[in-house]
Amino acid sequence: MNIQRSIELFSKAKTLLPGGVDSPVRAFNAVGGQPLFIERGEGAHIYDVDGNQYIDYVLSWGPLILGHAHPLVVESIQKAASLGTSYGAPSPLELDLAELVMELMPNIEMLRFVNSGTEATMTALRLARAYTKRDKIIKFEGCYHGHADMLLVQAGSGVATLGLPDSPGVPASTTKDTLVARFNDLDSVEALFMQFPGEISAIIVEPVAGNMGVVPPAEGFLEGLRKITTENGALLIFDEVMTGFRAHLNGAQARYNIVPDLTTLGKVIGGGLPVGAYGGKREIMQMVAPVGPMYQAGTLSGNPLAMMAGIATLGELKKDGAWQILENAAASLGAGVKSAADAAGIPIQQTRVGTMFSTFFSETVPQDWSTVGKSDTERFGKFFTAMLKNGVYLAPSQFEAGFVSTMHTPKVIEETVAAIEESFKSL
């Protein structure tokens, strides 16, 4: 495989951008440290600057649920651009996307668009604190909610892959109100409520953990969180930035039938453009400025290009049969991986919820951060490299989710399974 151009570009990039990248996991640090520079994407495939083709399971870390450069999305963006790229004033497109989101997630009675998942979670927590007049929050070990200071504690893949449990530059005073519990362990949550009665404003959780690799919630875990928060006057925030329209067409909240107080969204709702959103119960959302006192603003929020990409994406996704294509693709891929691993005698744990999945090289069932930590990351690194050589682009870390798009046809899945069988032979 010739990747000469990528090698040259990466050396230059390292002189211009820290680590040569604009987001740390892109640097392939956990798998050998030579990222590929991508020139274009089409459907289920990406092409690097040396002309190599790969089947893509990263899909920009989740957003591209219709695949790369979907004709309808491209057309919508072009149309929006020709009408002006930003107004700094309300546009009807914001209402169209808001209505689409609410149709798919009826627990959201009102929402505010922002520009990233980080902004969405950061603001949802500000809102929870404003609404409950309490300062403490609970997050889970191995869950990632963006890079806001108060949330960079035990924050999963990107941080862990670099070996930074926390980040320098985050003042202790900003994380002193961040309490950390264990995913899938209600006792660890109850203990915090006992220790800090009346002080906890909210629990924020990825209802299906995706940022330590995919770890589904244990039976009763999310119900338990709903019960504990209600009993203690705290809010339950579902961070569905990844699971939104991926764990289920109507989000993890529909799959597990739980009504959170607030929901954060990102990734898929922007269809590959920068969008985030937070929303939920009307009474809580009425705290947000200008109707209420909690301040939050954004120069490019509700950007017309991003709204159009989101409208096109969710519009396609809710069409009859679209979701089934996704679920079938993910399920047959999962089955293929499992039988290839069994045939090769390699112990793996394959997890999947809807269209997000992980393959852990481990004999331990993944339940939380400490159990996923038992995975053989060296073996994952070899697998990752072999898969690249066989034309499949996976997320460059054991602790990330994989994604499929509606362009991952049975033929594409079949090719992937063949590549997996081949790659397992070299482990």
Ligand SMILES: *Cc1c(COP(=O)(O)O)cnc(C)c1O
């Ligand atoms: C990706 C992600 C975020 C952060 O979103 P950005 O758009 O990268 O800021 C927050 N929460 C979860 C669950 C995510 O997967």
